[in-house]
Amino acid sequence: MLQNRYPQDELRQFYPKYADKLAEISGQLEQALTYKNSSKENRELPERYANYMTTKHFSLAIERNSLLLEIRRFSQFTRFLLPKEISELKQITALSGVVIMINISKKSCDALIFCSSQSEIQHIPLSHFTYERAHSLSVTLFKILTVSNLGEGATRAISLKYSTESNVDIFFCDMLSQLWVEVVKLILKCIGLTVCINYFSSVF
Secondary structure, three states: OOOOHOOOOOHHHHHHHHHOOOOOOHHHHHHHHHHHHHOOOOOOOOOHHHHHHHHHHHHHHHHHHHHHHOOOOOOOHHHOOEEEEEOHHHHHHHHHHHEEEEEEEOOOOEEEEEHHHHHHHOEEEEOOOHHHHHHHHHHHHHHEEEEEEOOOOOOOOOOOOOOOHHHHHHHHHHHHHHHHHHHHHHHHHEEEEEOOOHHHHHHO
């Protein structure tokens, strides 16, 4: 979903037709994904329509991948929407100081830290964070965005149970709290950064 909203300004500057086509497919794909996810939770959706949207989701994904392959044939877009290589990360690190990558897989979750002051890459196992947990949190975030009308292609088919504005805030804070305890806090401790607890206590 994040890649569907990737800025396409540079692509549009050189190849506007490709940028427009990618934006169109990405918008349709996000809408199809919305209905695909909602069909798993909303039994009121007709099964035939839910199956149609699932099929459409896969066909749009294939079409999008084919379009990306075409775009990557252009010399200045060979790495378009691909993960950055080590050499690129080192260049970014030289400018910003620290780059942190979080890896999430069914085998394990961990973080890799690229730091300008150190030659070696630091590895942090995230032993209490799992693929299933990450997936659950992403679904929760998707619902929050939809309920808040922040999701492009938002639909009433997805909703948080007993959702109100205050409850949405509670869900969001709970999600951030889990990420803080199981991911962020461990990484900050490893790179030697501390947080003022009194400040956060006063905020919440």
